[in-house]
């Protein structure tokens with residue numbers, strides 16, 4: 260069992276607040292992703308769990324034990340970083356074995372554990388090679404195997420895929436997901452990549468400037484973003500957001516009018532996703548706009564249109580063909596609209 264409780268964790272350097280009142284229980288075997296832009300405090304949060312950084316305030320409890328005063332080596336957590344941290348003079352076998360030596364695991368267990376961990380990340384054929392003789396993806400897998408071999412209670416992963424090229428990132432991502440399923444180890448994973456977060460996480464924590472914005476399953480966060488920051492950070496393309504006024508259930512924005520919305524009168528931001536807009540025949544749609552750009556995605560065609568003063572994404576069928584500058588019209592079904600308070604950005608339910 261390795262439940263992790265973070266009880267009102269704060270990290271301050273002088274007057275600068277790096278992490279502000281982080282309060283969360285991470286369930287045993289959960290895959291939790293900390294997501295946010297550069298500088299939002301996700302690495303610092305993870306380093307506090309690892310013991311590489313002291314919390315200014317708050318309690319960190321792993322498996323029922325307060326660990327604030329424990330050294331990293333006594334916390335039973337294994338870390339994987341974006342820089343693989345391999346020993347260049349040791350071959351793959353010895354790199355993977357290293358944590359067992361440090362931890363004084365009985366020698367007679369080493370070989371079996373190294374071979375089991377290396378098989379899990381499909382490195383069996385490379386055990387004799389030095390890190391310099393491996394590709395980036397293979398090095399990252401050595402780093403993973405070195406974490407796995409310890410059989411820790413907790414995995415902490417800090418952007419482990421960010422040094423890999425796009426294709427390798429996708430395959431290694433799938434491997435990490437499969438490993439976490441097999442090993443059933445509580446995992447905290449840091450990334451600024453929302454696709455990584457959505458594909459890997461049981462729950463995602465979205466952070467901004469040290470503050471948690473929302474905690475939820477990928478579906479929760481995608482379908483019910485708590486504020487405009489989360490709405491624009493999750494999803495590709497980002498959610499379309501339009502400022503305007505709600506009056507008697509009708510949203511009026513720049514050349515846009517949508518009736519039948521719930522909510523009190525006042526300034527609001529209306530949000531909808533590209534895939535939720537539906538193209539209409541001729542000029543029958545709620546919104547008419549000229550095409551700004553067309554991107555063929557293979558399984559769909561992504562249109563960007565200029566609606567009033569802003570660019571809006573609309574997903575069309577893969578066979579949709581038009582030219583830049585053509586006028587299209589589309590509808591935004593009321594049921595899929597998101598409304599946010601214009602001032603605070605908070606979701607209005």
Ligand code: ATP
Nearest residue numbers: 272275277295296297298299300301302303304451
């Ligand atoms: P990135 O994706 O760029 O790694 P991050 O979300 O992981 O970003 P952190 O590394 O946790 O961000 O940093 C959070 C904030 O704390 C940043 O603004 C950073 O500049 C600041 N910070 C980090 N370490 C220190 C330090 N030792 N002293 C002062 N400020 C720090």
